[in-house]
Structures are given as structure tokens and as C-alpha cells.
Amino acid sequence: MTGGRGTGMALWTWLTRTVSSLVQAIFGRRRTRTDEVKASEGHIVYVVQPGDTLWGIAQRYGTTVETLVELNHIEDPSLIVVGQRLLIPVEGEPPPPPPPPEEITWTRKLTGFYGNRWQAWEQFVKGQVPGITWHEFKDQALIYNPQLEADGYIFRPEKEYLLPEISHEPPSPPTAEVKGLYMTYWATRSAKLRSHVLDLLETTELNAVVVDIKGDDGFLYDTFTQPDISNAELLVGTLANQAAGHERADLDWIVEDRDFPIERYAEVTNFTTLMDWLKRHGIYTIARIVVFKDNRLVGQRPDLAVKDKRTGEPWRDYNGVGWADPYLQEVWEYNVDIAVEAARRGFDEIQYDYVRWPTDGPTEHAQYAQSNTVENRAAAMDGFLALTRSRLEETGAKLAVDFFGYTCWRNYDTVIGQVIEGVAPHIDVLCPMLYPSTFGAGLPGYPQYNNAIAFPYEVVYLSSVRAVRRLEAANPAATVRPWIQDFPDYAFDKRTYTPEEIREQMRGAVEAGCSGWMLWDPRVRYTRQALLPAEEPPPSPPPPIPTYPPNKMGQIVVLSYHNIGEPEGRWQRTPDNFRADLEYLLSQGYYPVNLIDVVRRNLDHVPRGRRPIVLTFDDSSAGQFRYLDDGSIDPDCAAGILKAFHDAHPDDWPLRATFFVLLNADEPGTPLFRQGDTGPQKVRTLVEWGMEIGSHTINHPNLSKATPEQIRWELAVSQNRIEALIPGHQVRCFAPPYGAYPKDISLLKEGYCESEDLHYSYEAVVKVGGEPSLSPFSDSFDPYRLPRVQAFQDELDKWLGYFERYPRRYYVSDGGER
Structure with missing residues (x-):
């Protein structure tokens, strides 16, 4: 270090602390003299061992550092020395004494090494031989290796030396270069950022992280x-x-x-x-x-x-x-x-x-x-x-x-x-x-x-x-x-x-x-x-999917997605982020169900200990279901991603989701799913897979401003046209455009459109956003005002993070057991 005054101050500090510790250990001060520490009722005398700290002693005997400091009148809690006697409060039978420290022997042979004692300590002793300090090593090295002093305190590669070792084989220090990245506090909290970092650590050359x-x-x-x-x-x-x-x-x-x-x-x-x-x-x-x-x-x-x-x-x-x-x-x-x-x-x-x-x-x-x-x-x-x-x-x-x-x-x-x-x-x-x-x-x-x-x-x-x-x-x-x-x-x-x-x-x-x-x-x-790809690790079994104690009164998340595409936005989730959402949901024990299953309390098919969740998609946009030129499903659309995820996890993630489709086929250039005349085939495919089709009206009107007859027409025509496209499928759920409700909510439940001579009825109506839904077994559950959680990052982090912290507040299936 440069600067004589700084060196002098550091030396004086070291001398002061060393002398203080020696005086305290040998002569004591006030009641800490070793020959005056006596056991009394409710107390024992403990003799400090190598490697002991006040904190560790307090933990072993079920007390606190503060109690030991006060009871033994210790001025500096960081300065206790081997052999010092401490008075410790105990209740009942005192715990057994700690095991004796492992024996350190100077029997390890070293040849072919050139360096000083500090380098030898860093490379061969520090962290590998618990119980010996640097100061003990540098002094004892001269005792066991007297040739060091003659060689100018340098280990010579042509000579043999003795180093300390213990009875068990110490772990080898890492030899690889540290290749790391910085992970902010906020990244540990964000599912998206956390997944990005962990994926890089798992799949690239990175081997370190700064948190x-x-x-x-x-x-x-x-x-x-x-x-x-x-x-x-x-x-x-x-x-x-x-x-x-x-x-x-x-x-x-x-x-x-x-x-x-x-x-x-x-x-x-x-x-x-x-x-x-x-x-x-x-x-x-x-x-x-x-x-x-x-x-x-x-x-x-x-x-x-x-x-x-x-x-x-x-x-x-x-x-x-x-x-x-x-x-x-x-x-x-x-x-x-x-x-x-x-x-x-x-x-x-x-x-x-x-x-x-x-x-x-x-x-x-x-x-x-x-x-x-x-x-x-x-x-x-x-x-x-x-x-x-x-x-x-x-x-x-x-x-x-x-x-x-x-x-x-x-x-x-x-x-x-x-x-x-x-x-x-x-x-x-x-x-x-x-x-x-x-x-x-x-x-x-x-x-x-x-x-x-x-x-x-x-x-x-x-x-x-x-x-x-x-x-x-x-x-x-x-x-x-x-x-x-x-x-x-x-x-x-x-x-x-x-x-x-x-x-x-x-x-x-x-x-x-x-x-x-x-x-x-x-x-x-x-x-x-x-980053370079990581060396291929040996295959390891996937982590088990967590399960939770059954709780049929907990809340249920209904997620609201719109388009899947680039770039990320409030109404658009990127394909990579949607995949990350599914990975996260599975890792937290969620299990997808259709919305009508929640409304009808039909959740016994959800495995015991798993948490039902509903994925909904509004507007039947191209990013939800798209064919490629060769007739295959685009792997970056919602349907392609859901199918691939199910194929990767067939037993743990069934093909379940609710698509609220917009049947404005009367509008030129805006057919169902925005890809020519393929819309009918797409909705039939989704239903064949096990998913649910719901109504999002014909023309996407604001129902809070529509007349009763307009509302009846939108709901009746939409429901009947969808059911005509998918024989045998009943449309039972409805999503009002913009989340706008009419003043008379009964219009959304059932009605009759005179101009088309059509009846309609719905069992559930969802909002555009809000919060998790109550349990369908709750007396306050209202199927015609079902809230949803919008699927953009802040809302996902907020609500999924909430249930990660408080898992007992979520609905958990009992698997049909009573």
C-alpha cells in the first residue's frame, strides 16, 4: 500500500486488536478471567474451540449473541480466542459438546511447485484444510519445512515439502475460468428475466452469476x-x-x-x-x-x-x-x-x-x-x-x-x-x-x-x-x-x-x-x-411438478391473451414469452382447463394437488392460429405453441384453452382468424383437440352503447353461427368487446332475437381484466362477472408472483376424492 501514514495506521490497528485479544484471553477483564467463570444453576461453562464464533456457539446452545456478550461482558464479539471460557445459559439438559476438531497433520507432500508461502496457502491450503489460518500456516510451514528459510522463503520445484491435510478428502477448487453475468434484484423477481438468465446459465458457456x-x-x-x-x-x-x-x-x-x-x-x-x-x-x-x-x-x-x-x-x-x-x-x-x-x-x-x-x-x-x-x-x-x-x-x-x-x-x-x-x-x-x-x-x-x-x-x-x-x-x-x-x-x-x-x-x-x-x-x-453453447451435460430427470394441499375455496386465475406475435406489447405476447409463460405455469403446478369447466365446477379431472388455470384468447387474430404455405400449423402461433407444449408434456399439460372468436366474416378482408376461408377448419381443429370456442360477437361493438335489440342480435347470431360451424359443440361462454357491459346484464344471459328468430343463452361472461376469480364453490362467485388477468408482464408478475408467495390462497384440486 502506498503512503507511510496509511501503513502506520493499519499496523497500529492490527497491533492494538492483537494485544487486546491476548490480554483478554490471558488476563481477562472484570468477570471474563477464565479462572473466575463458574457454572451456576441454569448455566454451563464452555471452552472456546478452534473455528468457533459467538454466533455459532449461540446457535448451538439456543441462545443469542447479545445474551452471550452481556453475560460474559465481551467488548468485541468478533474477538474470542481458543481456550477462552464462556458462561452460557441453558434450560434442562445441556446439549452434547461439539465434536472435536478434525486432526490436522503435515503429511501431504508437495513437489514441482515454485512460489512463496502465500501462494502455497492460496493454492493448496485455503478452503481445503478447515481449522488452520493463514498466520498459523506461514509459521508452521517453517517448522515442518526448515529448508524454506534457507531458500529465501520460496518453495523450489526440485525439492519436496510437507503441507497440512485432514482425514477426509477436501473438495477440489474450481479450475475453469469464471464466465458470469449480473442478475439484478428485479430480475430475480421477474419470471421472464429470471427464466432468461437461468436458461443462459444452463445452455451456454456461462458458469457464474453475480446477484x-x-x-x-x-x-x-x-x-x-x-x-x-x-x-x-x-x-x-x-x-x-x-x-x-x-x-x-x-x-x-x-x-x-x-x-x-x-x-x-x-x-x-x-x-x-x-x-x-x-x-x-x-x-x-x-x-x-x-x-x-x-x-x-x-x-x-x-x-x-x-x-x-x-x-x-x-x-x-x-x-x-x-x-x-x-x-x-x-x-x-x-x-x-x-x-x-x-x-x-x-x-x-x-x-x-x-x-x-x-x-x-x-x-x-x-x-x-x-x-x-x-x-x-x-x-x-x-x-x-x-x-x-x-x-x-x-x-x-x-x-x-x-x-x-x-x-x-x-x-x-x-x-x-x-x-x-x-x-x-x-x-x-x-x-x-x-x-x-x-x-x-x-x-x-x-x-x-x-x-x-x-x-x-x-x-x-x-x-x-x-x-x-x-x-x-x-x-x-x-x-x-x-x-x-x-x-x-x-x-x-x-x-x-x-x-x-x-x-x-x-x-x-x-x-x-x-x-x-x-x-x-x-x-x-x-x-x-x-455466448458459446454449453458442453452437453448428461441427461437429468426433469424436476418434479409441485403439488399442494387440496383447497377448493381458493382463487383461480383466468388469463386473457390477445395476439401472439412481435413485438411485445400490452395486447401482444411474443412467441418466446408465451412459451416461457407455459414453462413457468407447469413448473408451479398449474393445470389448464376450459372456462366452462370452472363455471360448472367440473374440476375433478384435475389431478390431486394441481392448480387449475384458464387460458383465454380474444379476437381470433392471425397470431392465434395460422397455417404455413405447406399446410402445417405455424409453430410460432398460439395453437402451434400449445400443441408443441402438450406433445412435450402429454400427461401434465392437456390441450385446454378457451378461444373467444370474432365472427365478422361479413366484413371484407377480415375472416375468422384472418387467413382466408380456413377459419371453419381452425375452430373445428381446436375443438377436436379438446379446447373450447366462445363468442366475442359478430362486429365487436361496445355493448354499453348498443340498443337491446343490437345486443340480442350480436349474441344470438354469433352463438348460432359458431355452433353451425362445429356440429355438436355448444357455445356457452361470452366475452364482451372492450369488457363493456350493458346496463341490463340479463341481456347477456339469455334472450331472443326477433329479426333472426333465434334464441341464445350463455352460462358465463368474462371481463377484460381485473384480478383472479373467486372459487366456483364460493357463495360470492358470479359467472356473469368473471374477472381475468391480462397476460402482459407486469400483471403476470404481480398475480403469479402473488400465488407463488401465498400458494395456500389458490384453488387446489382434490382429484375427485372426498
Whole structure:
């Protein structure tokens, strides 16, 4: 690290903490002396073992960290030492003591390796031999390998050395390059975006994902999951349990100890299920934590904020966002606690973003807890990362930091505290953000690349080469893994990178010696064509379709689709999105039925534990049913997609849907399904498959403005013409155009059209949108005012997400059993 004052401060901090822990362990303070801790009624004495933490001890004995701190007068909960005695409250019989730590023996032989002790620790010991720390390793390595000192503390490839090992075979560290993408919090919540990301992870070369844990506004979130994962309930606002099966919200103490409740604004649907999927598929998981840009923390604790000299209030950047003061120890500890808990939840790596001082605002008015000098920034950055490293050590998680792209070219901190050599001793991965759009001034010393957006390879390669060389000189064990651009340019010519230009960035990272790359697109619209296909994995059985306890009083979703085609819009769903809808519905245990089945309570054919759902289509548009020139059904129309999905899942997804057709065949150029005289054959095909045809009138009038006779004509003629096209099929359901009802709703139920001498009657009338329907067994169920959920993304996310969170509120079939 540069700067003598920063080095001195870091050394003094380390000495102070070390001496404090030794004094506390050997001599004690007040009532914590080991010879004075006595068991009493309702208490036992516990002797701290290697690898113990207060949190783990509290979990083992059913108490809390706060209770242990208060009972034992512990000043720093992170400082307990092996052999220390703790008084622990217990009720009834105390739990059995923990198993003894596994024996570590220095018997593993090493040859053919060249490097120092730190490199040997990183490559052969860290994460593979639990129970030994870096400091223990570097000292004991000299005891078991006395030749090291004579060789200048360097392992020589021609010599044999001894390394520590334990009785069982440790897992091998991953050797593949990390190829990842960023998944926003909102993407975890959106069925469409989540499916896009998981599909890329499963079918392409990608093997890692970066997930928001503390987001750009300071959100903390996760789910509290009951043992039955299908009955997940939400805990919004904090990371929760599930770390090693613990039974409490593990981050609650982080919040409570600091006397500021983090507001619970965000929500994530079934986050633990997402993590389970990632682990089962071998995906390397990275927890993104936005550090010093923290509007929520500043709002709750303005005393922790960077201050505005003019007002004394929290300073804010040009976006109105507050920043926590990077010099404050409490800000450090808050973020480190989150990092440790994320690691305990199973994340392989912690990635700090916005680990810097603010720039985009009136920085001349920013006031900090210390004088904002280069030396002080270096010391604060060093202290924060040193604290993180020490706390993460026991978890085995790696530590990464995101840096501005220009830091690769500059060896000074540019007033943001980011210097590669300064952070190198504490990190495993440096992640420079090498988006060509951010290099507005071009590459220093390369005027030919001033238009940086046109040189994706050169920007990433030349920047990465410098980062790799500097990091290797400061910490050979650390690696560089840059962020690369998969979002539209905003600084030069507003181009959207082609797949080839994105791959040029990847090539630049690899050829510069980086350990991988990560794609950044906050829209989560990653370019599939830029990614190589994954190696074909061995076939695995499909995941089981979930089932639920029967509940015949729950609600039922009736989905309202219109056209299937490009582009996506409120009244048009793309073929890919419609396919994704069906995949999601099946994965959540839904089972399609016709609308008349709901109205008539004819749901016993739905398998026990499955959830009936109705898919409806209005207007009989071309995108709903279209023939190709060879007479086959277009695989991208609704009928083609439904048929293909049924063929792929014949036992789990029958061909059921309700089509409300518009019989304006009298209008030139607008026949049924808009494809010549093929309409009659299409409706007959749908009915033969098992689907239902309903009426949407003849001329699509607004019935709220029509006369009674006009209404009777539309409903009578439509019903009779459809039934004439499909002998034996009864049209029993009706969808008013625009969702407009007449004042006299009885006109929709049944009537007689004098001009055509035709009777008509309907058993159900649907609205254009609204909400899920009540159960047909409910006393309040009204078949003539059936609400529907419009099938565009926001509404789908809202209502399907609602029933994913609260599955007990949905109708579940009993399979006809009584």
C-alpha cells in the first residue's frame, strides 16, 4: 500500500486488536478471567474451540449473541480466542459438546511447485484444510519445512515439502475460468428475466452469476423459507436464515445492534429456491454488495452519512442519493456483517461495488469524519478490506472489488480511494469495469483509440494487461476478472454491440491473462448469440411438478391473451414469452382447463394437488392460429405453441384453452382468424383437440352503447353461427368487446332475437381484466362477472408472483376424492 501514514495506521490497528485479544484471553477483564467463570444453576461453562464464533456457539446452545456478550461482558464479539471460557445459559439438559476438531497433520507432500508461502496457502491450503489460518500456516510451514528459510522463503520445484491435510478428502477448487453475468434484484423477481438468465446459465458457456445482496439504494433482502420450499413466506428487507439450517433471521442482530431498522421495501420471490438451482447446476455464486452508496442507511442513520458542509445534513449526489462515510468503523462493520452472512448462506464470493468515495455530485461540499487526504483514504480502504478479509477467512469465500476502468491506467487514487496496489494484499479478485462507453477520454497514450466504443478488444485487452501486471507484482495469488459491456452505448454513437463485438471483449480479457470475465447489462437482456453453447451435460430427470394441499375455496386465475406475435406489447405476447409463460405455469403446478369447466365446477379431472388455470384468447387474430404455405400449423402461433407444449408434456399439460372468436366474416378482408376461408377448419381443429370456442360477437361493438335489440342480435347470431360451424359443440361462454357491459346484464344471459328468430343463452361472461376469480364453490362467485388477468408482464408478475408467495390462497384440486 502506498503512503507511510496509511501503513502506520493499519499496523497500529492490527497491533492494538492483537494485544487486546491476548490480554483478554490471558488476563481477562472484570468477570471474563477464565479462572473466575463458574457454572451456576441454569448455566454451563464452555471452552472456546478452534473455528468457533459467538454466533455459532449461540446457535448451538439456543441462545443469542447479545445474551452471550452481556453475560460474559465481551467488548468485541468478533474477538474470542481458543481456550477462552464462556458462561452460557441453558434450560434442562445441556446439549452434547461439539465434536472435536478434525486432526490436522503435515503429511501431504508437495513437489514441482515454485512460489512463496502465500501462494502455497492460496493454492493448496485455503478452503481445503478447515481449522488452520493463514498466520498459523506461514509459521508452521517453517517448522515442518526448515529448508524454506534457507531458500529465501520460496518453495523450489526440485525439492519436496510437507503441507497440512485432514482425514477426509477436501473438495477440489474450481479450475475453469469464471464466465458470469449480473442478475439484478428485479430480475430475480421477474419470471421472464429470471427464466432468461437461468436458461443462459444452463445452455451456454456461462458458469457464474453475480446477484444483488445489498443493492444500489441500500436494499437488503432475502426470503425466510419454511421446511416445505413450496410454502415459502417472505421476509422483506433483510437476509434471513437458511445458513446451515439455522432457525433465525441471521441479519436481524446486525440491524438491532446498530439501533436502526432497515426499511423493508424490497421483496424477492423464493430466493432460496433460486440459490438451490444455482448450486445444483454448479454455478459459481457471487454476492454483490454496494458498500458506501447507501441511501437507506443514510436515511435511517444520518450520523453515518457523508455530510454537506453547507447544511450539516447528509450530502447527496446528483441523483439525490446519500453516501455512508467511508471513514467510519460502524459503516465498515455493517457491510462486513452482511458479507459474512452472505458467505454463510453459501455464496462462493463476495464482490464489493461502490467501494470508493463519491464523485458524481458537488464533492466540494462533502464533509467526512476525517480530513479527506490521499493518505487517509488509503488507510481507510486498507482498514475496511483488512477487516473484511479477517472476517471472511473462516467462511472460505473469496473477496472481490469492483474498480473504475481508468484505475488500470493510473497509479493514484483520483480522489476516490481506488489504487490497485493498495487493495491487492486483501483481495482475491480485482474486477475493473472495462466498458468502452466509460472511456470517454480514450486510452491514455493511444490517440488512435480515442473513439473507444469502436475498439472493444483494444479497450479490454490493453486495460487488462496493465491491471494483471500491477496486481501480480503486488499479490501474485490474486487475479483480474473484468466487467465487459453488453448494454447500449450512451457516450459515443449510441450503438448496440453486436455479438462479435461482445466476444472481442471476452477475447481481450482472456489474452491479457485474466481469470475470466463478467457481462454487465442492468436491463438483463443479455445477448445469447455472443455466448458459446454449453458442453452437453448428461441427461437429468426433469424436476418434479409441485403439488399442494387440496383447497377448493381458493382463487383461480383466468388469463386473457390477445395476439401472439412481435413485438411485445400490452395486447401482444411474443412467441418466446408465451412459451416461457407455459414453462413457468407447469413448473408451479398449474393445470389448464376450459372456462366452462370452472363455471360448472367440473374440476375433478384435475389431478390431486394441481392448480387449475384458464387460458383465454380474444379476437381470433392471425397470431392465434395460422397455417404455413405447406399446410402445417405455424409453430410460432398460439395453437402451434400449445400443441408443441402438450406433445412435450402429454400427461401434465392437456390441450385446454378457451378461444373467444370474432365472427365478422361479413366484413371484407377480415375472416375468422384472418387467413382466408380456413377459419371453419381452425375452430373445428381446436375443438377436436379438446379446447373450447366462445363468442366475442359478430362486429365487436361496445355493448354499453348498443340498443337491446343490437345486443340480442350480436349474441344470438354469433352463438348460432359458431355452433353451425362445429356440429355438436355448444357455445356457452361470452366475452364482451372492450369488457363493456350493458346496463341490463340479463341481456347477456339469455334472450331472443326477433329479426333472426333465434334464441341464445350463455352460462358465463368474462371481463377484460381485473384480478383472479373467486372459487366456483364460493357463495360470492358470479359467472356473469368473471374477472381475468391480462397476460402482459407486469400483471403476470404481480398475480403469479402473488400465488407463488401465498400458494395456500389458490384453488387446489382434490382429484375427485372426498
